[in-house]
Amino acid sequence: MTKVSLVCYHYLARHDEFAKIRGHSKLQFQEHLDYYRKNFHFVSVSELLTGLTESQRTNLLITFDDGLKEHIQTFAPLLEQHGISGVFSVPSCILRGEPANPQITRFAESYYGEDEFYNLVSAEITSVFPDHSFLLEEKISNKTLFKWKLPIQMARQILLNLYNKYLLPKFPDFMQRIYLSENDIKQMRASGHVIAVHSDTHPVISRIKKEDQELLSQQIIFPKRELEKLLGEEVNIFTYPHGQKEEIFSDPAVLQDAGYKFVFTTFQDNTSFNPLSVGRYQSFVADTIQSLSDNIWTYTI
Numbered sequence: 001m002t003k004v005s006l007v008c009y010h011y012l013a014r015h016d017e018f019a020k021i022r023g024h025s026k027l028q029f030q031e032h033l034d035y036y037r038k039n040f041h042f043v044s045v046s047e048l049l050t051g052l053t054e055s056q057r058t059n060l061l062i063t064f065d066d067g068l069k070e071h072i073q074t075f076a077p078l079l080e081q082h083g084i085s086g087v088f089s090v091p092s093c094i095l096r097g098e099p100a101n102p103q104i105t106r107f108a109e110s111y112y113g114e115d116e117f118y119n120l121v122s123a124e125i126t127s128v129f130p131d132h133s134f135l136l137e138e139k140i141s142n143k144t145l146f147k148w149k150l151p152i153q154m155a156r157q158i159l160l161n162l163y164n165k166y167l168l169p170k171f172p173d174f175m176q177r178i179y180l181s182e183n184d185i186k187q188m189r190a191s192g193h194v195i196a197v198h199s200d201t202h203p204v205i206s207r208i209k210k211e212d213q214e215l216l217s218q219q220i221i222f223p224k225r226e227l228e229k230l231l232g233e234e235v236n237i238f239t240y241p242h243g244q245k246e247e248i249f250s251d252p253a254v255l256q257d258a259g260y261k262f263v264f265t266t267f268q269d270n271t272s273f274n275p276l277s278v279g280r281y282q283s284f285v286a287d288t289i290q291s292l293s294d295n296i297w298t299y300t301i
């Protein structure tokens with residue numbers, strides 16, 4: 001019997017025009033890492049796949065979502081100082097120079113403010129999909145509108161239009177500034193980290209109907225192929241975008257059939273360890289060592 005815990009991180013605190021986006025500070029992450037090093041035994045994902053050896057301490061796998069630049073600039077080097085291998089999940093749209101959905105919303109809200117961005121969103125929906133302007137009758141957050149209300153393809157179209165009109169002209173280096181490049185991804189892999197699939201554009205996967213082969217293929221099969229082409233090896237981990245309980249497939253076989261051996265979520269569904277639904281504790285910016293120690297759960301394998 002051995003125990004394993006998983007944790008998940010996203011953003012580093014920013015000091016540019018997008019400073020409103022909340023992220024861990026480097027110092028805070030270093031403190032988290034010190035706590036993990038004192039209390040856990042770090043494992044790589046391949047050790048999880050091939051079987052863990054007995055360990056007195058709980059094993060810990062550390063993961064990072066969304067393919068962000070700070071992952072190679074700050075997080076990976078800190079892990080490497082201690083010989084730790086992390087899992088970095090990448091939305092494949094960034095490989096063709098397009099930002100993923102949550103970054104368009106977050107960065108635009110950070111720069112324009114939530115209300116002003118909502119006005120831009122409303123104008124775009126009204127002009128491009130007027131038959132969906134009924135969604136604007138009741139004020140909801142931009143996030144809810146794009147995650148849950150607009151059909152997946154329409155949400156993507158509107159977000160891309162808004163990115164091209166309101167973010168890219170002001171920040172021509174947006175992609176380079178915010179995301180990992182192809183070379184970054186290859187370099188991180190060469191440094192011993194594992195790269196995982198994080199869908200193509202980061203929609204709520206559970207909204208995709210099983211009979212919608214086109215969307216399934218676009219968000220689950222295509223990104224796997226793209227990352228495999230880039231890295232020249234099999235990529236068999238899928239990290240759910242968002243990844244709360246209501247955001248994942250009720251039938252995990254869909255991902256198994258697509259060739260995935262490991263699937264990460266961000267909730268604890270039960271205490272038994274199922275490789276096709278592995279919950280990770282998502283660290284909040286407000287996390288202290290005490291709250292980490294209170295909140296991180298463990299699986300017994």
Ligand SMILES: [Zn+2]
Nearest residue numbers: 065066241242
């Ligand atoms: Zn994500």
